[in-house]
Amino acid sequence: MTKPPKDRARTFARLYALLVGVLAVIVSAALFTLYVAENYLQKMREVQLTMATTTQVVAAETIDLLLRLNKTYTPECFEQNLRALRMEAFGTAYQSDIGIFDEKGRLLCSSLLGVLPVPFEATPPDTVHEYQGHKVEINNQVSVVIGGGRYKTTVVRIGRFNAVVNPRILGTLFPQDQDVIRFVLPEGGSFPIYANPALSTRWINLLSTKEMQEESMHYFSWTYMAFIASEKVTETRFVIQKVTPLGEFLRMHVAILTKLMLLSLILGCVVYFLIKPTFQRWNDLEHRIEALLTIEHVVCMYQPIVDLRTNAIVGCEVLMRLHDKGGVVIYPDQVLPIIIARNLTWRLDQTVVRKAIHELFNGLPPCQGFKVAFNLFPKDIRYAEIRDLIESELPKSGRHNFQFNLEVIEQAYQSSLFTEIAQLKEAGYQISVDDFGTGFSNLGSIKSLSPNFLKIDKSFVFDMEDSTIRSSLIPEIIGIARAVGAAVIAEGIENDAQRQMLLKLGVEFGQGYFFAKPMSVGELHDLMKAAENTYA
Ligand SMILES: Nc1nc2c(ncn2[C@@H]2O[C@H](COP(=O)(O)O[C@H]3[C@@H](O)[C@H](n4cnc5c(=O)[nH]c(N)nc54)O[C@@H]3COP(=O)(O)O)[C@@H](O)[C@H]2O)c(=O)[nH]1
Numbered sequence: 001m002t003k004p005p006k007d008r009a010r011t012f013a014r015l016y017a018l019l020v021g022v023l024a025v026i027v028s029a030a031l032f033t034l035y036v037a038e039n040y041l042q043k044m045r046e047v048q049l050t051m052a053t054t055t056q057v058v059a060a061e062t063i064d065l066l067l068r069l070n071k072t073y074t075p076e077c078f079e080q081n082l083r084a085l086r087m088e089a090f091g092t093a094y095q096s097d098i099g100i101f102d103e104k105g106r107l108l109c110s111s112l113l114g115v116l117p118v119p120f121e122a123t124p125p126d127t128v129h130e131y132q133g134h135k136v137e138i139n140n141q142v143s144v145v146i147g148g149g150r151y152k153t154t155v156v157r158i159g160r161f162n163a164v165v166n167p168r169i170l171g172t173l174f175p176q177d178q179d180v181i182r183f184v185l186p187e188g189g190s191f192p193i194y195a196n197p198a199l200s201t202r203w204i205n206l207l208s209t210k211e212m213q214e215e216s217m218h219y220f221s222w223t224y225m226a227f228i229a230s231e232k233v234t235e236t237r238f239v240i241q242k243v244t245p246l247g248e249f250l251r252m253h254v255a256i257l258t259k260l261m262l263l264s265l266i267l268g269c270v271v272y273f274l275i276k277p278t279f280q281r282w283n284d285l286e287h288r289i290e291a292l293l294t295i296e297h298v299v300c301m302y303q304p305i306v307d308l309r310t311n312a313i314v315g316c317e318v319l320m321r322l323h324d325k326g327g328v329v330i331y332p333d334q335v336l337p338i339i340i341a342r343n344l345t346w347r348l349d350q351t352v353v354r355k356a357i358h359e360l361f362n363g364l365p366p367c368q369g370f371k372v373a374f375n376l377f378p379k380d381i382r383y384a385e386i387r388d389l390i391e392s393e394l395p396k397s398g399r400h401n402f403q404f405n406l407e408v409i410e411q412a413y414q415s416s417l418f419t420e421i422a423q424l425k426e427a428g429y430q431i432s433v434d435d436f437g438t439g440f441s442n443l444g445s446i447k448s449l450s451p452n453f454l455k456i457d458k459s460f461v462f463d464m465e466d467s468t469i470r471s472s473l474i475p476e477i478i479g480i481a482r483a484v485g486a487a488v489i490a491e492g493i494e495n496d497a498q499r500q501m502l503l504k505l506g507v508e509f510g511q512g513y514f515f516a517k518p519m520s521v522g523e524l525h526d527l528m529k530a531a532e533n534t535y536a
Pocket residue numbers: 303317318319320321331332333336348352375376377434435458491492493494511512513514518
């Protein structure tokens with residue numbers, strides 16, 4: 001069994017709303033993740049900056065100390081020498097111990113341990129570098145005994161002396177979990193003084209590229225699916241680097257990301273429930289439009305047309321709205337496309353004309369020659385039907401005193417329209433070409449139409465104060481109106497400057513929010529009364 005149109009409309013509305021909801025979830029989740037990622041990289045940058053600065057200070061002190069020791073002390077383990085070295089270590093900020101090596105590279109004694117019972121065969125250095133003509137050997141993560149405790153720290157050796165960096169200082173550096181600490185040579189290039197042993201060659205290669213050594217960069221690499229953070233601190237000689245594979249990042253942020261994903265889901269649900277009624281209204285509208293084109297639902301509003309020379313209200317344009325259930329007002333721009341697509345234009349025209357004539361005849365006092373302008377769809381301009389429609393609505397006795405005006409939008413007209421319009425004019429109806437300047441008519445077709453009025457489209461008026469090319473066409477339009485014997489009505493006048501300019505250009509009539517917005521017949525009546533208009 002096929003679903004009735006209303007159910008189908010609701011299903012579609014739900015589906016569209018669901019799509020928008022899912023989109024909201026995806027977009028918000030992406031934005032939240034981006035925020036967490038940005039935050040992570042920013043924190044990484046701050047950690048790296050601090051680390052580079054501390055490393056610089058520690059390294060400078062270590063190298064200075066070792067160079068001085070090599071220059072000043074003999075590499076011998078006698079008590080006086082060891083006491084002096086203890087004082088040297090004590091006088092530094094970052095060193096715990098100083099060791100002395102024999103020529104074979106074995107540790108003989110240290111300022112804290114004293115003379116070793118057996119010379120200690122040191123492990124080969126992790127890195128060896130040349131610095132100011134000296135060989136600098138660095139061992140990271142060396143297990144050392146200090147003050148009865150065992151710690152892991154960095155040991156640097158130059159010549160016959162080594163310095164054991166205070167593990168507490170390093171504790172503030174290495175637990176920061178950085179992968180590579182690189183020393184930048186004054187002549188360019190760099191070498192790692194520390195590299196996380198767990199780091200794979202793939203990451204080491206990436207972090208060793210020239211750009212990584214020369215510039216600071218913090219980004220997410222889609223190729224490597226990892227966050228790359230490499231900070232080159234210009235005031236120091238160090239580059240601090242860290243690679244965080246996506247999996248690790250997600251594990252680190254699982255709690256906050258789960259909360260944010262949940263928030264995205266809630267957001268998606270809120271969007272779904274907020275947007276569903278709108279989609280339902282749109283879809284419903286398609287299927288309920290026929291039911292809405294009735295006297296009860298069609299509402300007529302009247303926008304005054306004013307003589308620019310006297311400011312008198314000489315007529316009005318009838319503009320329709322639909323009143324839906326729940327007091328919802330539907331404006332023409334929302335509904336006209338549906339009405340056209342469903343071929344209901346004549347139904348709308350009939351309802352508007354009937355309702356407006358009824359309201360105006362009952363709501364306004366007799367006003368001879370008061371123009372009542374209707375917007376009609378060009379394909380509905382048929383003399384006989386319009387005549388029958390209007391005449392059937394006119395009161396059988398009393399005031400047949402309105403001047404009906406039919407507004408036809410400017411476009412490429414079909415030839416039959418000219419005959420219909422000629423007959424309408426013959427029968428006493430006035431014709432206006434609406435939205436003039438926006439369509440595709442030519443002077444020939446306007447001449448054949450021979451309208452009573454050309455209505456300058458509001459877009460020309462809006463541009464007037466800026467003197468755009470568009471507004472400079474207004475005199476041309478006025479020229480065309482004169483050539484075809486039509487008067488000019490300017491639409492969309494919103495301020496007095498526009499009114500005055502149009503008046504100066506010779507425009508006779510105007511319409512727009514400056515004078516009045518579309519209003520009910522009661523309000524129109526009150527306005528005309530207040531203006532002490534001279535109709536009657
Ligand atoms: N076939 C029918 N078409 C109709 C009918 N009722 C209206 N319409 C057409 O719908 C379009 C939009 O109309 P609406 O939302 O009513 O807007 C009108 C005015 O409110 C607006 N306007 C008037 N003055 C100003 C102004 O100073 N500033 C400003 N921003 N807007 C203003 O312009 C619309 C009137 O335009 P026009 O018809 O070109 O004179 C509109 O195209 C209507 O024609 C109907 O019953 N049948």
